[in-house]
Amino acid sequence: MNRLVFMLLMAVMPLIAFAQKTYYVGIGAADVLDTYLSPYSYKGVHVSLAREVQYVHTLHNLSVSAAFTDSPAGNVDEYVGDIRYGVAHQFELLNCNGFSLKAGPMGSALLGAIYNSRNGNNPVQAKVALTADLSVRARYDLRIRNCRFPLQYTLCVPCVGVAFSPNFGQSYYEFSLGVYDRNVKFANVFNSPSLNHRLTVGIPIGDNVLKVGYMGRVDQSVFNHLRYHYYTHSLIIGFEL
Amino acid sequence: MKHDIFHRLISVMAALLMVMPLLMLSCVDEEIPCVDSPQGNFEALWQLMDERYCFFDYKKKELGIDWDEIHDRYSRRISSGMNREQLFQVLCDMIGELRDGHVNLGASFDYGRNWSYWEDFPENYYDSIARGYLGRDYNIAAGLSFRVLDDNVGYVRIESFSDGMGDGNISSMLQLLAGCRGLIIDVRNNGGGSLSNVETLVSHFTNSKVLVGYVYHKTGKGHNDFSKPEPMYVEPARGTRWQKDVVVITNRQSFSATNDFVKCMHTLPNVTLLGDRTGGGSGMPFNMELPNGWSVRYSAVVYLDAQGQHTEFGIDPDTLVMMNQSDVIKRKDTLIEAARSLFW
Numbered sequence: 254m255n256r257l258v259f260m261l262l263m264a265v266m267p268l269i270a271f272a273q274k275t276y277y278v279g280i281g282a283a284d285v286l287d288t289y290l291s292p293y294s295y296k297g298v299h300v301s302l303a304r305e306v307q308y309v310h311t312l313h314n315l316s317v318s319a320a321f322t323d324s325p326a327g328n329v330d331e332y333v334g335d336i337r338y339g340v341a342h343q344f345e346l347l348n349c350n351g352f353s354l355k356a357g358p359m360g361s362a363l364l365g366a367i368y369n370s371r372n373g374n375n376p377v378q379a380k381v382a383l384t385a386d387l388s389v390r391a392r393y394d395l396r397i398r399n400c401r402f403p404l405q406y407t408l409c410v411p412c413v414g415v416a417f418s419p420n421f422g423q424s425y426y427e428f429s430l431g432v433y434d435r436n437v438k439f440a441n442v443f444n445s446p447s448l449n450h451r452l453t454v455g456i457p458i459g460d461n462v463l464k465v466g467y468m469g470r471v472d473q474s475v476f477n478h479l480r481y482h483y484y485t486h487s488l489i490i491g492f493e494l
Numbered sequence: 495m496k497h498d499i500f501h502r503l504i505s506v507m508a509a510l511l512m513v514m515p516l517l518m519l520s521c522v523d524e525e526i527p528c529v530d531s532p533q534g535n536f537e538a539l540w541q542l543m544d545e546r547y548c549f550f551d552y553k554k555k556e557l558g559i560d561w562d563e564i565h566d567r568y569s570r571r572i573s574s575g576m577n578r579e580q581l582f583q584v585l586c587d588m589i590g591e592l593r594d595g596h597v598n599l600g601a602s603f604d605y606g607r608n609w610s611y612w613e614d615f616p617e618n619y620y621d622s623i624a625r626g627y628l629g630r631d632y633n634i635a636a637g638l639s640f641r642v643l644d645d646n647v648g649y650v651r652i653e654s655f656s657d658g659m660g661d662g663n664i665s666s667m668l669q670l671l672a673g674c675r676g677l678i679i680d681v682r683n684n685g686g687g688s689l690s691n692v693e694t695l696v697s698h699f700t701n702s703k704v705l706v707g708y709v710y711h712k713t714g715k716g717h718n719d720f721s722k723p724e725p726m727y728v729e730p731a732r733g734t735r736w737q738k739d740v741v742v743i744t745n746r747q748s749f750s751a752t753n754d755f756v757k758c759m760h761t762l763p764n765v766t767l768l769g770d771r772t773g774g775g776s777g778m779p780f781n782m783e784l785p786n787g788w789s790v791r792y793s794a795v796v797y798l799d800a801q802g803q804h805t806e807f808g809i810d811p812d813t814l815v816m817m818n819q820s821d822v823i824k825r826k827d828t829l830i831e832a833a834r835s836l837f838w
Contacts, residue, residue: 291783292526292542325528326787328602371789372781420721422546422712422794424778426689432709432724446521473522478714482522 274494277303279468281487283320285333288480289378289419290369295331297322299485301468312341312359312388314409318470320485333483335365335380339409341388351394359386359409374424378481384414384440395454403455403462410448416440418476438476445474453491464491530785532581536572538784539585539599540565543592545715547792548777552804553592554717561717564591582606582788589792594806595749596779600789611773611808612746618770618817619682619745623827624651633670635663637691640671647834648674655687655695655751664698665733676739676837678830679759682769686750689778696758697731699740699765704728706758708798723798728758740765741833744811749773754797756809761800766836767811769829774808 283299301318320333341359348354365380388409395402419425420434427434438444453466465488472483526538544561553559568588572581582599586606589597599606627649632641637657640650648671671677696706708723742759744752744767753772759765777793784790799805813836818828 286522286524288525292538293524293528293783293785324783324787325785326530326783328787329783329789369781371783373791374778375780375794420711420713421715421719422548422780423721424711424780424795426778427709427711427724427795429690430709430724430726434711434713434721475522480522480525 273307275305275307275464275491276494277301277305277316277464277468277489277491279303279318279487279489281468281485283322283333284482284484285320285322285331285367286480286482287367287378289375290331290367290372291324291329293325294482295322295324295329297331299487301485301487301489303489303491305491310343310345310355310357312339312343312390314339314341318485320483330370332368332370333365335363337361337363337365339386339388341386341409343388343390351396353392354389355391356387356389359388360384361386361409361411361414374426377425378419379417382411382414382416382440384411384416386411400457401455402457404453405455405464406450406452408448408450410442411440411445412442414440416445416474416476418474418479421478423477435477440474440476444476445472447472447474451489453489455493462493464493465489466491528785532572532574532576535581535784535786535788536569536585536588539589539790540568542782542784542790543589543597543792544717546712546780546782546794547592547597548712548720548794548796549592549594549806550717552806553594556807557593559591564588578786579603585788594777594793595773595775596777596791596793598789598791600791611749611775615746615770616816617683617745617747618829619747620817620822620827621683623822623825624680624682624830626825627827627830633667635667636660637687638663638667640667642671642674643678643834645834645837646673646675647837648677649680649830650677651680652684652752654684655689655691655755657687657691659691659694661694661698661731661733664695664731668698668734668736672734674738676741677736678741678743678833680743680830681748681752681755682743682745682829683747684749684752685747686752686754686775689751689754692751692755692758693728694731696728696755696762698734699736699759699762700728700730701735701737702730704761705800706761707754707800708802709795710798711795720796723802726797738764739837741768741836742766743829743833744769744772744809745829746770746773746808750775753805753809757797757799757805760809766813767809768813768815768833768836769811770814770816771808771810772805774806776805 279301286294299320303316306313339361343355343357346354363382367378391406393404451468453464455462468487468489470485590608710723778795780794782790815832821828
């Protein structure tokens with residue numbers, strides 16, 4: 254038994270030892286549309302926190318984001334908040350001359366909500382989704398005067414999954430009565446074409462790396478004739494430990 | 495060899511993924527154009543109602559409403575030079591055709607409505623007279639004001655269903671009124687509130703699970719795109735339950751959630767409705783907006799009674815009683831007096 258535990262530890266140790274942890278904070282612009290709440294897009298500020306843990310072949314990503322937006326006329330507020338977790342297993346496809354490319358499947362879970370400050374019986378829209386994604390990570394070590402500046406691009410595209418949506422005119426009160434109507438939807442690249450991507454450049458500081466870059470998020474769906482998009486463009490700063 | 499093919503497959507998929515961001519960025523966007531002009535706001539309101547209002551089929555049968563014809567008629571009143579007050583008036587006139595108290599237009603300077611469901615009828619309620627029955631030493635339990643009248647009849651006044659109303663409040667009230675011969679629940683001039691409060695209150699008047707109605711919603715943009723009507727039940731409360739007769743007093747301002755309360759109570763065997771027809775308003779309202787920021791409220795979810803019939807235009811009482819002016823001069827409430835007489 255002890256021998257088995259020892260062997261397992263020996264197998265896992267290299268993975269733990271090579272873990273790269275990066276913490277990001279981001280701020281930027283948000284554009285939100287959810288036609289359950291309003292026919293129009295709301296625009297405002299987006300903030301996010303993310304933690305990425307990178308092993309040899311595995312990537313864990315946890316992010317929390319919020320957006321504070323205004324209606325086109327500027328008289329109504331809409332708030333967005335969500336938490337997303339994803340774990341990917343990536344295969345190395347290319348590794349030459351400082352360039353590496355990895356790709357693989359990813360499983361993601363999203364939990365969030367949008368709140369509209371004006372609405373009475375339809376003030377909130379819940380966002381829940383479980384998806385199987387494809388993730389890609391490209392990295393190039395840029396060298397300037399013996400200094401290494403790693404450029405990294407990561408991309409995640411949800412492919413299939415399940416997502417929650419009320420029906421077109423369904424009230425949340427009906428759920429309390431036990432009335433459900435096509436509320437679990439099959440999500441795919443046609444009815445919910447979405448992606449998350451991030452481009453960073455690393456600046457070595459001692460043994461650590463400061464990362465600066467761009468993060469974009471395109472969440473979209475059309476379920477039960479309800480249209481949704483959540484676009485963000487953020488400047489991000491991260492610290493790799 | 496297999497490993498190599500697998501890697502190639504992943505490479506192709508990865509390459510496709512790199513290109514996909516460019517392909518997908520303009521997919522899901524607004525369907526109703528956000529054009530802040532008189533014409534743009536008019537079209538936005540008309541389309542929004544066209545796609546989402548839930549009573550077009552019913553009102554076509556009852557009132558002969560043709561929403562396309564209404565568009566043509568009112569679009570002629572729209573011009574690019576009109577000011578916001580003129581535009582507001584035209585838009586209110588248009589949605590007023592639906593004769594629905596839940597259809598409103600909200601601007602910073604006015605609230606557009608069609609309250610003909612009660613404005614065209616006798617009020618049958620004088621607040622100062624009804625308050626005389628409560629006196630000064632009445633009890634207040636959440637949104638319930640109550641006391642025992644001098645002929646040992648319990649009188650409960652509910653001005654709104656918006657205030658929180660818990661099982662504890664209702665049980666305490668019913669315990670205090672337990673010695674009464676009967677109970678009067680006065681919901682005149684009660685414009686509604688929370689359906690949860692309605693359900694909680696009704697559950698204290700039944701000893702068994704009872705079918706109180708049906709609910710359905712829109713599933714698409716067509717006027718007849720509806721879900722299957724689902725039955726709604728009220729389960730008996732765990733707290734104190736009233737076992738004696740009840741009279742519910744209504745008038746034309748008993749609207750929305752109050753109409754729903756009356757609808758539910760009407761399914762119970764020991765309940766009598768007395769007064770005037772209720773104001774209706776059986777659609778649950780949702781909110782939207784126009785490009786200029788005016789808020790739009792409209793009926794989105796349909797609630798039917800236990801027989802599967804609409805109550806959008808109100809519920810008739812079992813006993814029609816109108817306020818008698820000679821009683822008013824004597825500071826008597828004809829409806830309360832008529833309700834009291836039912837317990838003798």
